[in-house]
Amino acid sequence: MTLSVDAVPDQDRKGPGRPRSARVDEAIVEAVFELLSAGQSADGISIEAVAAKAGVGKATIYRRWPNKEALLIDAVLAMKGPLPEPRGESARDDLVILVAAMRNKRMEQYGKATACLMPELFKSPEMHRVYQGVAEPRRELMRSVLRRGIASGELRADLDVEMSVLVLSGPTLAQNMLRWNPNVPDDNFAESLVDFVLRGAHA
Structure with a gap:
């Protein structure tokens, strides 16, 4: 199920100095889980697909992770x-x-x-x-x-x-x-x- 930005508000968009939204972090990692669980290979996952699944913009993801590999690493850490x-x-x-x-x-x-x-x-x-x-x-x-x-x-x-x-x-x-x-x-x-x-x- 794709989460909407309204359902998971991105506090990063509310101006500099605001703390990151833990709910957005969780939604992004959850999107990775859902894509992998649906049979998508790690190679085939794109930042665009994760952003669409989580209901956030690509820039929101790149503010948190420099690249897809870093996102996958955090997904493994969160998995356990x-x-x-x-x-x-x-x-x-x-x-x-x-x-x-x-x-x-x-x-x-x-x-x-x-x-x-x-x-x-x-x-x-x-x-x-x-x-x-x-x-x-x-x-x-x-x-x-x-x-x-x-x-x-x-x-x-x-x-x-x-x-x-x-x-x-x-x-x-x-x-x-x-x-x-x-x-x-x-x-x-x-x-x-x-x-x-x-x-x-x-x-």
Whole structure:
């Protein structure tokens, strides 16, 4: 759905010195998501198309981002959202929280958008670095949960932390982006995946 300028007023047009409108920023990034989720490749997206989708002028976008690449980078950053907060009660429960945060309803749209961004990540070292920078805090959060589980005796002392992070994250991303195995139900996905992995990780 295309947003109108009236619905999302651009405070940038009201004179110098005014703060940027967060609503306009969100509308522009949302327009990128919608275009990617509709199957538009990152290469094929233009500033003109984003502006039309967001209901703003091209100049409004260029006041915020110097080029399309910078806009895509911010879209990747916004895609992930804030870090989830583990409770610290058990490694199992905290891992469920982390995996579930990657499988919320919003992630279905983001998964499609990420799939369309994949060619850009392969071609552009800068985009790949940005994506890694966005993913790394989440990986480190999962590492910290696993290390805490090892320290408490809940998990095996010889557990390969990096491989565990990969095994927990990979299927989640594959289901988000590709619905890789439609025979795996969405209901209780996080609990099922974590419990499956932990069968070999428990002390």
